[in-house]
Amino acid sequence: MPLILFAVPALWPEYRDALPAAIAEAGIDARIVTEADPAEVDYIVYAPASPLQDFTPYTRAKAVLNLWAGVEKIVGNPTLTQPLTRMVDPGLTEGMVEWVVGHTLRHHLGMDRHIVNPGHAWDPTCPPLARERPVTILGMGALGSACAEALRRLNFPVTGWSRTEKPGQLQGDHGLRAALSTAQVLITLLPKTPETENLLNKGTLAHLPRGAVILNPGRGALIDDDALMDALNSGQIGHATLDVFRVEPLPQDHPYWTHSRVTVTPHIAADTRALTSSRVIAENIRRGEAGEPFLHRVDRARGY
Numbered sequence: 001m002p003l004i005l006f007a008v009p010a011l012w013p014e015y016r017d018a019l020p021a022a023i024a025e026a027g028i029d030a031r032i033v034t035e036a037d038p039a040e041v042d043y044i045v046y047a048p049a050s051p052l053q054d055f056t057p058y059t060r061a062k063a064v065l066n067l068w069a070g071v072e073k074i075v076g077n078p079t080l081t082q083p084l085t086r087m088v089d090p091g092l093t094e095g096m097v098e099w100v101v102g103h104t105l106r107h108h109l110g111m112d113r114h115i116v117n118p119g120h121a122w123d124p125t126c127p128p129l130a131r132e133r134p135v136t137i138l139g140m141g142a143l144g145s146a147c148a149e150a151l152r153r154l155n156f157p158v159t160g161w162s163r164t165e166k167p168g169q170l171q172g173d174h175g176l177r178a179a180l181s182t183a184q185v186l187i188t189l190l191p192k193t194p195e196t197e198n199l200l201n202k203g204t205l206a207h208l209p210r211g212a213v214i215l216n217p218g219r220g221a222l223i224d225d226d227a228l229m230d231a232l233n234s235g236q237i238g239h240a241t242l243d244v245f246r247v248e249p250l251p252q253d254h255p256y257w258t259h260s261r262v263t264v265t266p267h268i269a270a271d272t273r274a275l276t277s278s279r280v281i282a283e284n285i286r287r288g289e290a291g292e293p294f295l296h297r298v299d300r301a302r303g304y
């Protein structure tokens, strides 16, 4: 009977019922514990906030199953030799689609003008149709492609940019320049890796059409903060809605808090949901027990 270590004590109340139910539903007879002798553990359910940082004694573990989509805080851990999986959870994806579509529509429709209108100005300017508002998504993985699909259903023309070649998407420096050049709304859904850090910098921000809006639910490190502040101050960027930051919580004295054209959301774009993510964890344990390849396995060399 496999022994599953749930190594994120703070989250145990949320998973106490959902995880055993999903494991049973997957037809696995397993023991789930929050503390164990490392030498006896078969699977580790993990999150970046876990106190567990040294995987060396977990000699029998078949996999570390991360509850987060982003793995930058664990992927470089030199003690981790076991397979690592990341979270692709229908609940997480649904949440991200809602956040991205909601914030895109806010800017597309110019909602702020009417929500905050102290002078009761009667400005009958109509927004363009979605089909006239090009959107670019950097990172067309599980989340980026779901957001692209939802935005396309609303008629937004969506350009996608990713690392590996895919039909209808752009790649590389040349592709990035093309993807940025049309983006009235730019959405960044890339993982944090050495290649993506500061991808949005003084040079790349200059390729965007003047007044473009940026939505960043990916990772704070994708953006050079000083370059973004300069671009906001010069009007090159019309607004930035940021959910993720290099330091979280965002320090109280950070200029993003008070900039009139920055919206800060506190890393809430999408959350891993216990009910749906437990099923993903259970399916991977079923696979591990059956000797089948794990779903959503992280490639250590590429970093995501």
Ligand code: NDP
Binding pocket: 069, 070, 071, 087, 088, 092, 096, 138, 139, 140, 141, 142, 143, 144, 161, 162, 163, 164, 165, 189, 190, 191, 192, 193, 195, 196, 217, 218, 219, 243, 244, 267, 268, 269, 270, 271, 304
């Ligand atoms: P995926 O791994 O499914 O997708 C990542 C995408 O980024 C892929 O399309 C990949 O390209 C592309 N990519 C990676 N490196 C590069 C590069 N160097 N150049 C161009 N494209 C690149 O991840 P998810 O969609 O599941 O998640 C994306 C990120 O969203 C997470 O890593 C995390 O940082 C963030 N996130 C934020 C949340 C929040 O609440 N704010 C919640 C969940 C996730 P390719 O397809 O070619 O591999």
Ligand code: OXD
Binding pocket: 067, 068, 069, 070, 071, 087, 270, 271, 272
């Ligand atoms: C994640 C996140 O990576 O919440 O899952 O940011």
